Structures are given as C-alpha cells and as structure tokens.
Amino acid sequence: MQWIFMLIGLVLGWTLDESFYDAGIGALLGLGIGQAIRLSKLATQAQQQAAQLETTQKALIALGERLRQLEVPTPASHVSVETPVPEPVPVAKAPELVWELPAELAPVAMVAEPSQPLPDDVWAPAPTPRPPQEPTAPRGPNLIERALHGARNWLFGGNTVLRVGVVLLFLGLAFLLRYATEGMVVPIELRYAGVAAAALGLLGLGWWLRLRNSNYGLMLQGTGIAVLYLTVFAAMRLHPLIDPSAALGLLVAVTVFSAILAITQDALGLACAAALGGFAAPILTSTGAGNHVALFSYFALLNAGILAIAWFKAWRLLNLIGFVGTFGIGFAWGMRSYTPELLWSTEPFLILFFLMYLAIGLLFARRKLREMGDAPEGRDALLRWSAAKGDYVDGSMLFGPPLVGFGLQFALVQHLEFAAAFSALGLGILYMGLARVLSGGRALLLAETCLALGVIFASLAIPLGLDARWTAAAWAVEGAGIFWLGLRQQRPLARAFGLLLQLGSALAFLSELRIGEHTLLEGAPLGALLLGAALLFSFDQLRKAAMEQAADWERKGLPVLASLGLTFVYLLAPLLLLTQGTAISWALAGLATLFIGLRIGSRTFLFTAFAVQLLGGALFLLRLQGGDSAAVFNTGWNGLLTASLIGLALICGMLLAARDDMVRSDVRLLRGLSVVLLAGLVLINLAVLFVLPWESASGVWAASGLLIIWLSLYLQQRVSFVFGLLLQVIGGASFLLAVPELLGPLSSEGLRPLGHSGFWTPMVLGLAALIGAWRLQREPHAPVFAVLKLQRLSDLLLVWGAAWWALALIAEVLRFIPDELQGSFLLGIAAVSVALWALLATRLRWASLGVLCTVLMPAAGLVLLVSAHHYYHPAAQYGWLAWLAVFGVHFIALRRLAALVPATVLSVAHVLGGWMLIGVLALELRYGLLLLSSEYNAWRWLGWAILPSLYLVLAAAPRSWPWPVSAYPREYRVLAALPLAVLMLGWFWLANTFSDGTAKPLPYVPLLNPLDLGLLFALLGVYLWSRSVAPQRGPRVELIAQGVAGISLFAFFTALVMRTAHHWGGVPFHLDALLESMLVQAGLSIVWTLIALGLMIGGHLRHRREVWLIGAALIAVVVAKLFFVELSNRGGLARIVSFIGVGGLLLVVGYFAPLPPKRAEPVLETEGASS
DSSP: OHHHHHHHHHHHHHHHSSSHHHHHHHHHHHHHHHHHHHHHHHHHHHHHHHHHHHHHHHHHHHHHHHHHHHOOOOOTTOOOOOOOOOOOOSSOOOOOOOOSOOGGGOOOOOOOOOOOOOOTTTTSOOOOOOOOOOOOOOOOOOHHHHHHHHHHHHHHSSOHHHHHHHHHHHHHHHHHHHHHHHTSOOOHHHHHHHHHHHHHHHHHHHHHTTTTOHHHHHHHHHHHHHHHHHHHHHHHHTSOSSOHHHHHHHHHHHHHHHHHHHHHHTOHHHHHHHHHHHHHHHHHTOOSOOOHHHHHHHHHHHHHHHHHHHHHOOOHHHHHHHHHHHHHHHHHHHHHHOOGGGHHHHHHHHHHHHHHHHHHHHHHHHHHHHTOOOOOSSHHHHHHHHHHTGGGSOHHHHHHHHHHHHHHHHHHHTTSTTHHHHHHHHHHHHHHHHHHHHTTSSOHHHHHHHHHHHHHHHHHHHHHHSOHHHHHHHHHHHHHHHHHHHHHHTOHHHHHHHHHHHHHHHHHHHTTOEEOSSSSEESOHHHHHHHHHHHHHHHHHHHHSOGGGSOHHHHHTHHHHHHHHHHHHHTHHHHHSOHHHHHHHHHHHHHHHHHHHHHHTOHHHHHHHHHHHHHHHHHHHHTOOBOSSSSSBTTHHHHHHHHHHHHHHHHHHHHHHHTOHHHHTOHHHHHHHHHHHHHHHHHHHHGGGGTSOHHHHHHHHHHHHHHHHHHHHHHTOHHHHHHHHHHHHHHHHHHHHTHHHHHOOSOOTTOOTTOSHHHHHHHHHHHHHHHHHHHHHHSOOOGGGGGGOHHHHHHHHHHHHHHHHHHHHHHHHHHHSOHHHHHHHHHHHHHHHHHHHHHHHHHHTOHHHHHHGGGHHHHHHHHHHHHOOTTOOTTTTTHHHHHHHHHHHHHHHHHHTTTTSOHHHHHHHHHHHHHHHHHHHHHHHHHHHHTTOSSSSHHHHHHHHHHHHHHHHHHHSSSOOOTTTTTOHHIIIIITHHHHHHHHHHHHHHHHHHOOOOBTTBOOOTTTSHHHHHHHHHHHHHHHHHHHHHHHHOHHHHHHHHHHHHHHHHHHHHHHHHHHHHHHHOOOSSHHHHHHOHHHHHHHHHHHHHHHHHHHHHHHHTTOHHHHHHHHHHHHHHHHHIIIIITTOTTSHHHHHHHHHHHHHHHHHHHHOSSOOOOOOOOOHHHHHHO
C-alpha cells in the first residue's frame, strides 16, 4: 500500500511541475504517509496479538487450576466417597479429557524391569506452579525488510508486465490531463478548493469508518492528511495563493489535528505523519529570514507535544522522528547561520531540547517497565533481568541526546576557553547523578549505561581543559585505579573502561611526541613513566588475579598490557638521550627485561626484551653517517665499540635465555634466540666498517665466509656453515653497493671488449658460484647437513651465478653495441648461453641447470619489453635472425631435456614459448596493418586480435597437430589458450568501448566493417574454445560461458548503435554526447527491447525459465531508462514515441509470453511405464 501512495505522490508532484525535485518530494510524502499507515496497522495487530496472548495465558492458568482440583488424593481406607456433582453450566461445556492414546501413538513395550516402590508423596497435591513466563516475541522485520517485501509482492504478485504497462499508461493520462486542464477556464482557486474539499471528505469518511474498519479508516485519514499537506504546499510554492506565514499556520493546524487524531485512535502512523509534517512545515515555508528564535520556539512546542505523548505512549518511532527533526534541522541552521554573537539566544534552546529528549528516553523506559512485573531480587539477578529485558532502553534516545547535544554544544562554545571542558564535566555529573537515582530501581541496565556515560564525559573534560601531557598522566592513573577497583568489585564494564582510558592516555601522550634537538625525542618523561607504571600495574594485578575474577578476553590482553607498559618505559631513553645513548640503553634495558621475564615466567617480557635490543641495533645502524676517510662510517673506534657492545648484549641475552627450561620448551622462543644470535653476529661483523672501507670489508666478509663454509663442510659444523654462507651473501651485497665504482660508466671509452675488470669481475663471481653450485649438488655430505637441504642451496648458488653471468654480458653489450642493435644482440647472447647450458646439463645430468635453461622465454620477453616502442618491428635490425635463434634453441632444448627436467617445468616452458611466439607474430602483423593508415583507427585494434583469435579457433578444432602440440595437448589447447581467451575477451570489451570503427579507406557499414568483423571473430574464438573445454568442467562452466557470450553480444549491439549514430547521424563519439543524443537513446531502447523480446519469446518456446527472466530484467532496464532518461527530456515527441513503442512491445510479450515457463518436473518411472 505504501508503494501506491508513493506512486500517487510521484504522479502528483510531476503533474504540478515537470521536475524531479517536486516529483521526489511528492514520492517521499506519499511513501511516508503509506509507511505510517502500515506501521499503525502493524501496531494495531501487535496489540491484538498481545491481548489474545494474555487471554490464552489466563485460560491456560484456569485450566491448570481445574486439573489440580480434579487430582484429589486417594484415601488410605479405600472407601469410596460420593462427591456432589456440580450442575452443568449451560453457557459453555468443558471439553472431556481423553486419557488414552490412539493406536498409532501407543507406547512401545519396553523390556521388563523390576518394579520400584512408589514414593510416599506420589499422591500428594502438586505444588502451586509459578505463572508461566511470557514468551519472548520474535523480532519482526525492520523497515528495510518490510519495504523490500512489499516491493517484491507488488512486482511479482501477478502479471508483472501488465502492471508495468498500467503504470505507464496512467502516467501518460496524467500528463494529458494536466495539459487539458491548462487550457480550461476553471479558476485556480476553485481547483485548490476542490482538492481541499476532497481531502476533508477523505478525513471525514475515515473518521466515520474508524469503528467498522479501523485499518481502512486510518488509510483514508492518512490520505486526507497527505492531500492537505500537498494542497497547502502547492498553494504556496507553485501558485502564490497564500503567503508563507499563512501556509505555516495551516501546516501547524494540520499537524496538531493529525496528532489529536493519532492519540485519540492510538494510531502511531498518524502521529508519525503529524510529526513529519510539523518538522517539514518550516522548511517548506522558509523565506530565508533566519529568525532562529521563532524556529526553535516552534520546535519547543512540537517537542512539548511529543513529550506529552511520551507520558502516555511508548512510541519509539515518534521519538526518533522528533529527535532527528529537531537536532537535524538545528544542525543545518547552525552550519549556515550560526555566529558566536547568537550564543545566548541559542544555548537555552539546546539545553531545553537536550533535557526534553533525555526525559523522553526516561519516560519510554518508564512506560515499558510498567508493563513488566517479574523483576527479581538481588543486584546480579536484577542486572541480568534488566539486560534480558533491554527493550525498555531506547538506544537512540539514550545515546543520541548526549552525543549530538554535546557535539552541538562544543560547536557553540568552542570560542570560549574552558567552556567545552566545563560542559563535558557538567554532562558527566548529570549522568552520574541520574545513575545514582536509577540504581535503586529495576532499570539497572539504564543506570549502568548512565554511569558509563557520566564517567566518559567526565574523563573527556580532562583533554578539553588540559594539554596532552597532563591528560596522559591523569588518564593513566585514573585508568589504573578504575581497573583495580573494577577487578575488586567484579565489574567487567569498569575494567574495560579503565583499559580504554589507559589506551586513550597512551594516544594522547604519543600525539605530543616530536623530534628533539638535544634528545632523540621531545616529550614529557613523567608521562611516559606514569603510563608505563600504570600499564604494568594493571598487568601485574590481572596476572595475580584468580581465574574467576577476570574474563577470558582480559587474560588474552595480558601480552598487550605488558608490551605497552614496557614500551613506554623504554621511551624514557629517547626522551632523555641521543641516538647512541638510546641504542645502548635499549640493549641494557633488554637484558634487564629478559632477567625479569625469566623470574616471573612471562614470555611477553622475553619477546619484548629481544625486540627492544634488536630495535636498538637497528636505530644505531639507521643513524650512521658516511665517513670522510677510508672508513665507511665516520664514528671510528667509538662506533666500533658501540656496535660490539650491542652485539655482545644480544649474544649475552641469548645465552642467558638458552639456559632456562621455559625457553627450551618453546619453539617460538628458540626461533627468537636464533634471530637474536644472528643479529649479534651481524653487528659484530659490521663493526669493521668503522675502520675499513667497503672494498676491504667486502673482501674480508667474502674470504671469511668462503673459508667458514669449506671448514664447516670438513668439520661438519652446521651453525658455522650457515653463518659462513650468510657472510658470503653479505660480501656479495657489499660488492653490489660498490658496482658504480668497480664497473665504471657504461661506455667503451678507453676499454677493450672483454678485456677489462668491469667484465671479468662479475664473470668470475658468476663462474665461481656456478662451480660451487655444481659441487654442492654433486658431492655427498654428512647427515648433519641434511636439514639444511644443500640441494636447495646449490640451486640458489646456481641462480646467483647465472645472474652475475648475465650482468657481465649485458653490461658488455650496452657498452660496445649500437643502440639499434642491442636488442638483437641480447637475444642472440641469451640463445647462445642457453644452448651452452643445455649442452652442459645434458652431459653432466644436472637437472637444476636444465631447469635454468627454461628462463630463455622470460628473458626474451624482458628484451621485448625494453625494445618495444610505438612502431616496433620485431624483424628489423636482424631481429628475425635473433628471434629465430631464440625459438629454435628454446624448442630444441625442451625436446633434448624432456627426460631431465620435471614435467611441471616443461609444461610452463611450453606455455611461455607458445605465448611468446603468438605475441611476436601479432606484433609483426600489427606493424603490417599500421601501414594501411597513419591514423589511430580500427586497423591498430585488429593487429592484436587476429592471430590470438585464430589460435583459439584452431585450439578448439577436434584434429591432431604435430609436435609439440601432440606431445603436450593440455599445455597448448588449455593452459596456453586460457589466458589468450581472457585477453581476447578483454580486448573485445576495450575495442568495443573505445574504438569508433573508423577503418579508412573503407566506409563504415554496420556488421560488415573490419572492427565489427574482428570483434565477432574474437568473440567466436573465445566462445568456441570455451565450448570445447566446458564439458570437462561441468554444466556450471558451460552456463558461465553462455552468460559471458550473451553479455558480450549485448555490449556489442549497444556499441554498434552508438557507432552507427556516430557515422550516419553525425553524433560525436564521446560518451557525454552519445548519452545526450535522443537518436542514440531511441535506438538503444528499440534494440534492447528487441533483444528482450527475442529472449522472452525464445525462453518461453524452449521452456528456458532463466532466459525469460533475463529478458524480463532487460525490459525492466528499458523501462527505468524511459523514466530517468527519455522522460527528463522535455522534447515531447521523442519520449512519447518511446513510451508507445515500448508499450506496444510489452503487449506483444504479454500475448506470446506473459509469464515465465514452469520448471520441468521429472517423470517417475512408474508413470512412464504405465503410459
């Protein structure tokens, strides 16, 4: 019903003035009135159900009393005593009780068991039963769910196509009537008088029918009120028949009248409609004068009425409307017109409105609690009962006034010093006092909430009045005290608030930290000390508390408390010292924390200790500066001693923790010890950088690393082997840092090809790594190295050596080869290198080297990316020879290494080779098509799609192909084709969206131009390939493929209309111009409707329900487009033709396929046999 009201409001608003604004206002008013009537109906039904439930409970209690009266104890003497039989009551005959079960429900005989003597009190009267508790009513659907349900019923409750047609016809007749009315001579005053009389007639009729059919009467009254609102608004806004002051008075009168009707008939819907109209009245009649005193006085009267209603009725929706209307409109006025000079004329109204809605929330709780009479005794039980009966607390009225009110208060008084702080303090005192008053009653949950609000606002007064340092200190101490008190009094909410308060103090303290000049950080050490002490105090109290005194979530927060507390204690060092002192202090503080953590058995302390020591070392390294002398860093022996001290502290901490049983039993701590040991060794080895340059240090590290590795292999020492390998890597990294100095600039001046250190140094490094990798994978080693997986280390060394090999050759090409030949030379060098590696891998039976040969295609792809440009020609500058060598070496190596390389690697290599071959050929074909035209047109798009689409068509063909497709059909038909299909689908959408189809010198002919043919060919290739592989993946994949093809075809025909309009109609091929063109819109409507017509008729004939539904959805899109696109164009003829055309097609659909076909039901075998 509310949707009918919305439709009526939409039509009336559009009829008054063809604009979306008035149509939207009318639709919203109609929806509000309809929803209010619906809510009133639901409220009436809920009251009726409650009355029926109460009657049923009373009947059940009476029935129980009668049953207890029938159960009279049997006398011990077994003497039958006659009891007088009461005379039957003629009004109602009690039903006879049947004490025997039916045959089908008779109990099953059980195994005979020895009988037990009956207790003595078996025939004693049963104790008086407690009255049954009222069952909790299930949660009803909310407003959105009800709206969706109503819309679904309206749309799918019958012949949907017919309903849509009726709506369109109705709108058209309304427009024609408006035009006819404009030509009539009836005075406009009489028109408005007739509409007002009709509204009053609806109101009178609804009042007369209120006792016979209350829902129908309320609906008529709501309609009359809506018509009155619209009449007054139109008389003021559309036709200036009345001035704004008179309109305001009339709207107020309508509001008061509707409120009286609502209270008299207990109709929430009318009350909500009255409230909405009352708050909308000043907005609709506003003249921009800005008299806020009059506005807020008017709101005070409205809120007084809502407060009076709240005394009698617990209407949450009405309270919410008043709250949103009052504070929402007040906020809008403040954003536009408030100035500090208006404070004293605005502040009283803000306080008044806050107190009003605070009282409204309390009255709501009072009315709800009066309906509940089963409150238990005792604070804990009462709190649980209060939480279970939480419906008496209106969250919006409880939290809304303080939050919104304080926000507005802060905006009003922010220009006054300490005004916001005293406001928060006063609000906190008010709520704490309110909590004290409510604590003795049944609203214990409300009292707890008010207490929490009071503490929050009182705590908020501290940062508003003091700076961050005092705020942090006060909040830290306050939070620790509240947590301790909540722990002793068993108040989880207080403990949670105490923790949040400490978190707030931490954030406030961190917000004031700055980079210092004389210290590392600038801030208040006292705040850090108090924060750390408070957090560690809370941690200690929670750690020592019994299990039943703290919740599980609090126990899980112990590591967080410890970490935060220690963190703020550690902050004392940067607040008092510089970088070097902070690093040393953190290293020593980590040792102290480690010692305490071992004493109290806290893993968090141990992890924090290791973390702060590592952080100290990282801080020391990050603040280092380059040296002016031969050394890398300029601190000299001082830096060497500092780095050594931090490293020794890490190693000492590791040794201290390794002796503890708790650490040895924890795998995570053992891993942490390994990290700490590694960091200590790194820092100690880095100490040489303070007295030696990079070249010397890298040589020392490389030499010592190699020596340690070989000695470790000989002595079978795993830890030293790992550290030596790490030193080797660090030595190589340091060499990379010195690459610009060692390799020199990439020029051939003064150098001979292959005869300088810039080539031989990285080449030797690569050869050494390759030889080392070969020895590690070849030589058997001791079992102690099994866990290190030396084969994997050999592979890493192989990659490392290949990288140095490539670096040396690439640098040599870039030095001595001209720019235009560098790409071809790089491809040739890559082919020769892979050929050499493939030969060695075959002779040495080295599988890892064979795997390395498969990187030829990725390397060639990188060269292609670097060499490509706008007019890239792969065959130019001997490129044809280089690419021929690359592909020849690649496929020959794959065939010779097939027995050595794993199958997965071979599959990947074949797929990459196929992609690269198609890509290079596509680039060459694109270059050939670019020669046809110099403009950026369809020929460039086609160059990317012809060969991949042809590959998809051939891959889908059911025929055999030679090697390598015959040996690897899955790789070439599925794995290589899948990304190409995705790319072609993406190309289809890009080309279909951005290309206008120009293919000079050919003219544009729809469906016959090169772009359209290419698009259809690409989509054909994708569809054929998907059909060839879909049966292997199940019907779901087939359905997805069909859906993608259908959506793509829909997009193709949509773009085809736009391209045709561009070439034949002269519409610029820009999205804005195309969408604004009525020629394009009309073409789209016709084409889309024809597509929908084909889908619906085809789905109906083929019994494909989902196809019919897709066509129906497309028709819905067309109808929506008619409303939001064609209808907004005031051209007249175009939209009329569109409406008539769509309506005619809908009639055709309604004749041939009015409803979706039924789902096919399976035929039973017996039925088939009998037939």
